[in-house]
Amino acid sequence: MIELVSESRCIACNLCVSVCPTNVFDPVPDAAPQIARQSDCQTCYLCEVYCPVDALFVAPYADQSIEVDEATLVQTGLMGSYRQHLGWGKGRTPAAQREESAKFFNYEP
Amino acid sequence: MSIHTATKTTSTGEPGLTLETEVLVIGGGPAGTWAAWSAAQQGAKVILVDKGYCGTSGATAAAGTTVWYVADPDDREAELHQRELKGGYLSDRGWMERVLDQTRINLHRLADWGYPFSRDATGAPYLPSLHQGPEYMRLMRKQVKKAGVTILDHSPALELLLDSEGRVAGANGVSRQLGRRWTIRAGAVILASGGCAFLSKTLGCNVLTGDGYLMAAEAGAHLSGMEFSNVYGLSPAFATVTKGAYYRYATFTTEDGSVVEPGDRRTIARILVKQQPVYARIDKASPEEQQWMRTIQHNFFLPFERLGLDPFTQRFPVTLRLEGTVRGSGGLRVIDQTCATSVPGLYAAGDAASRELICGGASGGGSPNAAWASASGCWSGAAAATFARQLGAGIHHRSLQPAGQTALRVGNQNPINPAEMIQAVQDEVLPYDRNLFRTEQGLSASLERLHTLWDYLRHQTVASFDRAVQAREVAAMVATARWMYATALERKESRGMHQHEDYPDLDDNYQYRLLSGGLDRVWVQPEQAVSNREFVKL
Numbered sequence: 001m002i003e004l005v006s007e008s009r010c011i012a013c014n015l016c017v018s019v020c021p022t023n024v025f026d027p028v029p030d031a032a033p034q035i036a037r038q039s040d041c042q043t044c045y046l047c048e049v050y051c052p053v054d055a056l057f058v059a060p061y062a063d064q065s066i067e068v069d070e071a072t073l074v075q076t077g078l079m080g081s082y083r084q085h086l087g088w089g090k091g092r093t094p095a096a097q098r099e100e101s102a103k104f105f106n107y108e109p
Numbered sequence: 110m111s112i113h114t115a116t117k118t119t120s121t122g123e124p125g126l127t128l129e130t131e132v133l134v135i136g137g138g139p140a141g142t143w144a145a146w147s148a149a150q151q152g153a154k155v156i157l158v159d160k161g162y163c164g165t166s167g168a169t170a171a172a173g174t175t176v177w178y179v180a181d182p183d184d185r186e187a188e189l190h191q192r193e194l195k196g197g198y199l200s201d202r203g204w205m206e207r208v209l210d211q212t213r214i215n216l217h218r219l220a221d222w223g224y225p226f227s228r229d230a231t232g233a234p235y236l237p238s239l240h241q242g243p244e245y246m247r248l249m250r251k252q253v254k255k256a257g258v259t260i261l262d263h264s265p266a267l268e269l270l271l272d273s274e275g276r277v278a279g280a281n282g283v284s285r286q287l288g289r290r291w292t293i294r295a296g297a298v299i300l301a302s303g304g305c306a307f308l309s310k311t312l313g314c315n316v317l318t319g320d321g322y323l324m325a326a327e328a329g330a331h332l333s334g335m336e337f338s339n340v341y342g343l344s345p346a347f348a349t350v351t352k353g354a355y356y357r358y359a360t361f362t363t364e365d366g367s368v369v370e371p372g373d374r375r376t377i378a379r380i381l382v383k384q385q386p387v388y389a390r391i392d393k394a395s396p397e398e399q400q401w402m403r404t405i406q407h408n409f410f411l412p413f414e415r416l417g418l419d420p421f422t423q424r425f426p427v428t429l430r431l432e433g434t435v436r437g438s439g440g441l442r443v444i445d446q447t448c449a450t451s452v453p454g455l456y457a458a459g460d461a462a463s464r465e466l467i468c469g470g471a472s473g474g475g476s477p478n479a480a481w482a483s484a485s486g487c488w489s490g491a492a493a494a495t496f497a498r499q500l501g502a503g504i505h506h507r508s509l510q511p512a513g514q515t516a517l518r519v520g521n522q523n524p525i526n527p528a529e530m531i532q533a534v535q536d537e538v539l540p541y542d543r544n545l546f547r548t549e550q551g552l553s554a555s556l557e558r559l560h561t562l563w564d565y566l567r568h569q570t571v572a573s574f575d576r577a578v579q580a581r582e583v584a585a586m587v588a589t590a591r592w593m594y595a596t597a598l599e600r601k602e603s604r605g606m607h608q609h610e611d612y613p614d615l616d617d618n619y620q621y622r623l624l625s626g627g628l629d630r631v632w633v634q635p636e637q638a639v640s641n642r643e644f645v646k647l
Contacts, residue, residue, distance in 0.1 A: 017286075018162060042171075043349040060345075082411055086243060100401035101405055102235045
């Protein structure tokens with residue numbers, strides 16, 4: 001579930017407040033949104049995909065909240081990793097285009 | 110006091126919003142967006158409301174899918190035959206054909222709109238992969254807006270509105286981020302609200318609580334195939350990612366390392382049900398296949414990446430999460446090729462509708478459901494636009510009554526405790542020994558408790574209309590579970606995903622679909638009995 005909104009990275013655009021399908025965040029005037037309803041998080045990672053500055057981190061655990069350390073997450077390259085895999089963001093190639101689906105699904109045209 | 114007599118001001122003091130439209134679409138996943146786009150193409154004024162955010166809401170955005178597509182016409186016969194066999198011959202050849210045809214058209218549309226399909230060996234776009242769910246649904250939102258559709262995000266519908274002739278003519282709901290209620294008067298309504306996965310945290314499905322089934326049943330609509338509602342998806346035990354395709358390459362083991370044979374979901378569940386762990390390692394994929402896999406389902410690898418675990422070489426514990434009617438095939442019964450329900454003015458698309466027509470009793474998970482969503486969306490959208498237009502100038506001069514009954518009564522006495530009720534319904538539907546390994550005794554006992562739960566809910570109140578969302582989700586889940594088990598009890602055989610411990614064989618005498626409905630009194634009938642009555646009424 002969602003564990004981190006990085007105060008230092010967040011630009012308070014509130015996109016995560018809008019796109020979270022289960023309405024987990026609350027906006028805070030001139031500040032980073034608050035994780036207001038963490039237990040409603042369905043661990044779908046979509047907030048991360050939309051965050052333009054990689055300020056969010058969703059831990060893979062569905063049912064338990066864990067401690068995370070921002071510096072470690074940055075160091076291990078996990079902040080924004082899903083967005084990077086999907087090729088969202090400036091100068092990146094969309095993942096759809098890079099799929100090897102035809103090969104994997106053994107498709108013969 | 111009933112909310113139905115309330116003025117348009119909510120308890121929070123915010124004024125309510127009243128809008129008029131020709132077509133109202135409830136739900137903004139693939140089915141809802143295709144429906145809204147299609148209605149707008151007919152020149153209709155369209156509003157789409159989503160419980161969450163159109164673009165991230167629902168199973169597809171989070172999970173991604175393959176799409177049912179048969180490139181070579183010569184392969185079609187074999188594909189249809191295989192699906193029919195798997196689904197216990199409850200599907201319909203004509204519907205299968207038209208879904209495949211419409212899906213092909215829609216996939217080409219997506220290519221035209223700019224979905225960045227990968228290429229096959231000849232350089233042509235490889236159309237059956239919509240694995241990048243966020244990309245697909247972002248594009249659909251864009252297309253819907255471009256078509257002139259008004260989108261209300263975070264605006265769950267709570268109940269339908271009926272005119273004096275019993276036609277569906279709009280809905281009431283709330284915009285939860287604004288804390289205000291809305292009323293939308295419409296010529297026709299399309300339910301594209303998804304299936305019901307009972308808040309099991311299967312990927313992207315916690316917005317899918319059967320809300321549309323409840324609203325439709327309150328308006329008098331029928332359901333079909335609700336016994337086909339017990340698909341469970343494999344996921345790492347700690348995570349939500351129920352992407353099953355890569356487990357074809359897995360070896361499953363028990364605690365002591367002995368191999369689980371066969372490594373199918375039922376065998377795995379038989380071990381999990383004894384509170385013993387089962388582990389998977391994706392060790393049968395060649396290095397080349399592993400490389401390809403990593404380019405397709407990025408969400409599959411996320412939980413492992415975040416734990417520093419290599420699923421190709423290290424074993425990890427797995428679980429089975431209930432996917433209910435999302436990957437099952439039960440849902441609202443459509444009565445004709447336009448995806449109309451039995452209630453005039455109400456249409457059903459995507460997982461809100463029964464997919465027995467193309468899958469029978471088998472799972473439509475992944476590809477057929479994705480095809481169905483776009484095809485049924487297109488058809489219902491066009492038909493709803495026509496229905497609305499035929500109402501003429503009187504469309505917004507009708508006197509409307511709300512159809513909602515349960516978990517909408519405002520008051521301070523007996524307030525609903527959602528957490529408690531969610532646990533109570535999950536206790537009946539999540540356990541493998543109740544829902545997967547079905548027995549007459551188990552189903553009957555669960556159904557009794559669910560009926561009691563419903564009776565209890567009927568007398569509960571909510572603090573205010575704009576706080577009713579969770580209470581309505583609970584009511585929808587209880588209602589859905591009752592239709593599921595009441596129908597499962599009537600099918601005294603094993604067919605498709607409905608495997609009955611007491612009746613382990615397929616019985617030719619049961620080769621028909623089962624309809625269900627009703628709220629305070631649940632009913633189940635063979636489709637033929639209901640169709641005959643409808644025919645006599647004509």
